[in-house]
Amino acid sequence: MPPQVLTQDQQAARAYTQFRSQPDDLAKNVYLTALRDRNEVLFHRLLGDHLAEMLPIVYTPTVGTAIERYSYEYRRPRGVYLSVDDPDAIESSLRASGLGADDVDLIVATDGEAILGIGDWGVGGIDIAVGKLAVYTAAAGVDPARTLAVMLDVGTDRQELLDDPLYLGNRHPRVDRDRYDAFIDAYVTAATKLFPDALLHWEDFGSSNARRILDRYREKTLTFNDDIQGTGAVNLAAVLSGVRAGGAALRDHRVVLLGAGTAGVGIAEQLRDAMIAEGLTPREAAGRIWAVDRHGLLTDGQQGLRDFQLPFARPRAEVADWRHDENLGGVPLAEVVDRVRPSVLIGASGQGGAFTEDIVRSMAAHTDRPVILPLSNPTRLAEAVPADLLAWTGGRALIATGSPFAPVETDGVTHHIGQANNALVFPGLGLGTAVARAERITDGMLVAAARAIADQTDATAPGAPILPPIDRLRDTSVAVAVAVARAAVADGVAREPVDDTIEERVLAAMWLPEYPPIEAV
Ligand SMILES: NC(=O)c1ccc[n+]([C@@H]2O[C@H](COP(=O)([O-])OP(=O)(O)OC[C@H]3O[C@@H](n4cnc5c(N)ncnc54)[C@H](O)[C@@H]3O)[C@@H](O)[C@H]2O)c1
Numbered sequence: 448m449p450p451q452v453l454t455q456d457q458q459a460a461r462a463y464t465q466f467r468s469q470p471d472d473l474a475k476n477v478y479l480t481a482l483r484d485r486n487e488v489l490f491h492r493l494l495g496d497h498l499a500e501m502l503p504i505v506y507t508p509t510v511g512t513a514i515e516r517y518s519y520e521y522r523r524p525r526g527v528y529l530s531v532d533d534p535d536a537i538e539s540s541l542r543a544s545g546l547g548a549d550d551v552d553l554i555v556a557t558d559g560e561a562i563l564g565i566g567d568w569g570v571g572g573i574d575i576a577v578g579k580l581a582v583y584t585a586a587a588g589v590d591p592a593r594t595l596a597v598m599l600d601v602g603t604d605r606q607e608l609l610d611d612p613l614y615l616g617n618r619h620p621r622v623d624r625d626r627y628d629a630f631i632d633a634y635v636t637a638a639t640k641l642f643p644d645a646l647l648h649w650e651d652f653g654s655s656n657a658r659r660i661l662d663r664y665r666e667k668t669l670t671f672n673d674d675i676q677g678t679g680a681v682n683l684a685a686v687l688s689g690v691r692a693g694g695a696a697l698r699d700h701r702v703v704l705l706g707a708g709t710a711g712v713g714i715a716e717q718l719r720d721a722m723i724a725e726g727l728t729p730r731e732a733a734g735r736i737w738a739v740d741r742h743g744l745l746t747d748g749q750q751g752l753r754d755f756q757l758p759f760a761r762p763r764a765e766v767a768d769w770r771h772d773e774n775l776g777g778v779p780l781a782e783v784v785d786r787v788r789p790s791v792l793i794g795a796s797g798q799g800g801a802f803t804e805d806i807v808r809s810m811a812a813h814t815d816r817p818v819i820l821p822l823s824n825p826t827r828l829a830e831a832v833p834a835d836l837l838a839w840t841g842g843r844a845l846i847a848t849g850s851p852f853a854p855v856e857t858d859g860v861t862h863h864i865g866q867a868n869n870a871l872v873f874p875g876l877g878l879g880t881a882v883a884r885a886e887r888i889t890d891g892m893l894v895a896a897a898r899a900i901a902d903q904t905d906a907t908a909p910g911a912p913i914l915p916p917i918d919r920l921r922d923t924s925v926a927v928a929v930a931v932a933r934a935a936v937a938d939g940v941a942r943e944p945v946d947d948t949i950e951e952r953v954l955a956a957m958w959l960p961e962y963p964p965i966e967a968v
């Protein structure tokens with residue numbers, strides 16, 4: 448070893464310079480990954496100090512590129528790789544982490560089928576689990592030593608990966624449903640047996656699997672689907688904050704949603720439930736939401752509707768004289784917007800540019816402060832970019848996006864763009880759940896998270912974002928954790944009492960990136 452010992456401050460300054468000297472975002476991601484492998488404390492110190500700059504590197508959008516390049520940029524594994532071809536090894540692989548029953552608070556698992564909006568990337572999907580864990584720690588101080596990333600490798604349907612000699616995952620197509628379900632069940636059984644207090648977080652599963660898994664386990668285990676529930680909650684927060692700035696109650700809004708998949712229907716459900724809480728009947732509340740998918744507006748009797756979409760299918764009679772597009776097989780988004788005159792427009796379709804100028808201008812002609820949320824990730828898949836939305840609406844749009852966007856200047860006002868990313872939800876949700884030792888994640892906990900986030904902003908000032916900024920992510924996560932812990936008690940799922948000291952307890956539970964004292968022996 449060289450003789451000088453530097454302080455953590457000095458090490459962080461050096462690492463930051465090295466980070467800045469990397470030629471592009473992927474190289475920065477590779478640099479930070481290597482730093483994390485070498486010195487996890489320093490990695491988190493750096494990430495915490497430069498959150499707004501580095502989150503887009505370790506997380507969305509660059510994590511998408513890292514996943515696509517996984518088998519090329521691979522240096523060493525991180526996480527636990529479970530194979531559908533070797534289910535007997537599930538338990539021993541989880542045990543190989545060296546962690547005992549009381550040592551794990553959180554496991555983030557993916558099967559890599561629906562990564563962000565970029566689809567099936569097989570084993571490379573592990574990087575989204577690893578990225579989410581970085582956010583849990585950076586945002587909410589979840590102790591990284593008490594977490595696991597898990598890759599559930601069930602094969603891939605991406606031929607390019609199957610043909611690639613460097614591909615590191617199972618080299619066969621995704622397995623059929625029976626084998627898949629048995630494998631998932633074996634994972635849940637082993638994980639809950641070995642780590643009974645861990646929250647099982649599911650990330651980026653294909654839409655039908657995401658739903659089935661959540662429905663199967665949510666009443667039995669401590670479990671959470673980020674794309675359905677986390678996304679639903681952050682969008683509820685964005686809509687609550689946006690409609691508050693616009694002045695009308697949520698129940699009086701009309702919502703059009705493009706992309707009725709995992710995220711889209713998760714959002715629709717939470718908006719519907721929030722409208723019910725404001726006094727609408729379930730039917731009235733669902734009646735305020737128009738969901739458009741790849742074959743146009745969801746309508747009764749449409750071919751190929753998926754179970755979870757059914758509650759949002761519109762009556763056929765309503766659209767009898769609306770323009771149908773034969774090629775599409777239904778009523779297109781533009782027609783829906785013209786007819787419905789929505790005040791809220793949400794995109795979770797993975798279709799970059801789908802909110803065209805005509806569509807946005809049509810919406811903006813009928814509403815004072817249109818709330819527009821192009822949520823799709825990564826950046827190139829956003830349904831519209833903030834600069835265009837502000838130009839097309841004369842600066843009136845209240846916007847939040849899934850990927851980060853720089854502020855936009857229009858007519859002398861600087862518009863800060865909130866990031867409607869579930870990163871505002873899951874870290875605080877995980878922390879609050881651990882502090883309250885909640886046995887389940889309830890709908891009440893998700894609504895509490897959404898309200899806590901909405902309360903962190905005041906979007907009435909010109910140019911103010913409708914969601915709290917990323918550089919305040921830690922404060923936001925504390926507020927979410929406190930609200931979630933209280934809701935866990937209210938819903939009867941907390942095993943720890945929660946009283947006035949809850950905020951102190953949440954703060955005290957947060958891990959900090961400090962070197963432990965080392966004594967010579
Ligand atoms: N901001 C966030 O926090 C957040 C969270 C989750 C997902 N997302 C993003 O949302 C997008 C969708 O993710 P998902 O997990 O719901 O995927 P998904 O595959 O479950 O859903 C996408 C849906 O869009 C539909 N679709 C495809 N082409 C379409 C078209 N041309 N017009 C209308 N609908 C179309 C599909 O049929 C599907 O139902 C992704 O880009 C993802 O990154 C963002």
Ligand SMILES: O=C(O)C[C@H](O)C(=O)O
Pocket residue numbers: 507562563564651673674823824849868869870
């Ligand atoms: O990962 C993200 O950035 C958000 C979300 O979970 C997604 O799948 O896009």
Ligand SMILES: [Mg+2]
Pocket residue numbers: 563650651673674
């Ligand atoms: Mg996701």
